[in-house]
Amino acid sequence: MSHLRGREPFANVQEVAQALRPSYPVLCVYRNRLEQAARRFARLFPGKVLYAVKCNPHPMILDALHAGGIRNFDTASLAEIAAVAEKWDDVEAFFMHPVKARPVIATARKVHGVRVFALDHRDELRKICDQLGKDRDGVVAAVRVKTADAGTLFHLSEKFGAGVEEAAELLREVEREGLRPGLSFHVGSQCLLPQAYRDALDLLGEIIAASGVGPVFIDVGGGFPAPYLGTEMRPLEDFMAAIREGLHALKLPSTCEIAAEPGRALVAEGCSLLTQVQLRKDDRLYINDGIYGSLSEMVAAGVRLPSRLIRLEGREPSSETMIYTAAGPTCDSLDMIPAAFRLPVDVREGDWIEVARLGAYSYALATRFNGFHADTFVEVSDSEEFSC
Numbered sequence: 001m002s003h004l005r006g007r008e009p010f011a012n013v014q015e016v017a018q019a020l021r022p023s024y025p026v027l028c029v030y031r032n033r034l035e036q037a038a039r040r041f042a043r044l045f046p047g048k049v050l051y052a053v054k055c056n057p058h059p060m061i062l063d064a065l066h067a068g069g070i071r072n073f074d075t076a077s078l079a080e081i082a083a084v085a086e087k088w089d090d091v092e093a094f095f096m097h098p099v100k101a102r103p104v105i106a107t108a109r110k111v112h113g114v115r116v117f118a119l120d121h122r123d124e125l126r127k128i129c130d131q132l133g134k135d136r137d138g139v140v141a142a143v144r145v146k147t148a149d150a151g152t153l154f155h156l157s158e159k160f161g162a163g164v165e166e167a168a169e170l171l172r173e174v175e176r177e178g179l180r181p182g183l184s185f186h187v188g189s190q191c192l193l194p195q196a197y198r199d200a201l202d203l204l205g206e207i208i209a210a211s212g213v214g215p216v217f218i219d220v221g222g223g224f225p226a227p228y229l230g231t232e233m234r235p236l237e238d239f240m241a242a243i244r245e246g247l248h249a250l251k252l253p254s255t256c257e258i259a260a261e262p263g264r265a266l267v268a269e270g271c272s273l274l275t276q277v278q279l280r281k282d283d284r285l286y287i288n289d290g291i292y293g294s295l296s297e298m299v300a301a302g303v304r305l306p307s308r309l310i311r312l313e314g315r316e317p318s319s320e321t322m323i324y325t326a327a328g329p330t331c332d333s334l335d336m337i338p339a340a341f342r343l344p345v346d347v348r349e350g351d352w353i354e355v356a357r358l359g360a361y362s363y364a365l366a367t368r369f370n371g372f373h374a375d376t377f378v379e380v381s382d383s384e385e386f387s388c
């Protein structure tokens with residue numbers, strides 16, 4: 001929808017519906033909320049805040065976070081590095097994917113001047129050294145450590161991460177290769193336990209002791225939760241307190257660079273979805289977005305989100321509500337979300353539904369399956385979320 005680019009922001013989502021009467025899904029960006037979330041996180045975290053680009057790489061999201069003061073980015077591919085490095089001169093992309101193609105390592109370094117690379121295996125260290133050649137000055141090799149399963153929605157240490165002994169050995173090897181040693185971890189996404197960060201930092205303490213190497217870079221990863229319905233969420237301050245305690249116990253020199261890689265916590269509340277009802281069958285609403293579009297986490301992770309009905313003309317919606325199942329637009333029968341929304345009992349074709357808190361892992365995961373692609377973004381200047 002290129003005709004929407006450069007347009008003045010809409011006042012609110014109601015106005016988006018009025019102006020566009022969209023039969024396609026529209027992602028509404030609450031720029032103010034994104035800026036606020038970025039500022040708040042940076043105020044609370046004792047180090048650099050690296051936005052995890054994969055969580056929502058849309059340029060409008062990146063712009064809002066940059067306006068909110070974010071200058072560092074956690075990236076995992078050349079496309080993600082370029083998305084930020086070619087946009088601004090005052091930013092740094094950190095290459096935090098532990099497994100990279102050889103030419104990609106070389107390009108990241110030579111073209112984009114990337115300084116920090118993650119790894120979790122000696123063969124990856126070999127690849128990094130080969131590709132850097134003699135160009136190793138100031139380059140940090142951050143060893144990704146496997147953390148315990150902390151009851152997160154998405155546990156990420158099954159795929160990546162070195163165990164304690166392996167990580168200690170890698171740190172020593174990093175030093176022998178003339179690179180600067182670093183450590184990173186990711187407790188898993190939508191982590192509800194502040195203690196998980198403390199435990200992971202204690203684990204880093206064991207690794208540091210076992211290796212005899214002093215790290216110059218410690219990265220506590222992402223995982224900070226978003227307030228989905230039905231989650232008992234501790235405030236961000238509690239997570240930061242656990243991290244501060246953990247860092248304090250490591251007795252790091254003040255020169256050690258500290259970083260975090262929040263994705264979800266920065267963007268989840270900064271975006272909502274405007275989707276239209278195409279057909280109703282009893283308690284099932286056929287809508288124009290689904291699990292192959294913006295709503296995959298509603299099934300993959302059972303995420304529940306606030307929703308409200310938007311009807312532009314005709315009778316006011318009933319004040320009585322019921323639970324609806326949503327059926328997405330593709331022909332796949334997997335494309336269904338049980339108990340998706342609580343809405344008025346008289347929802348009908350042509351009504352819109354605003355689904356809030358959909359900034360994270362929505363657009364980023366949307367496919368083009370069946371010719372549907374949820375990729376229209378508009379800005380709204382409102383910063384209040386509707387009450388639910």
Ligand SMILES: *Cc1c(COP(=O)(O)O)cnc(C)c1O
Pocket residue numbers: 052054055074096186188189190221222223224261262263264265
């Ligand atoms: C996905 C990811 C993040 C962001 O995780 P959130 O749970 O969205 O905060 C950060 N770092 C790495 C390495 C990741 O893979």
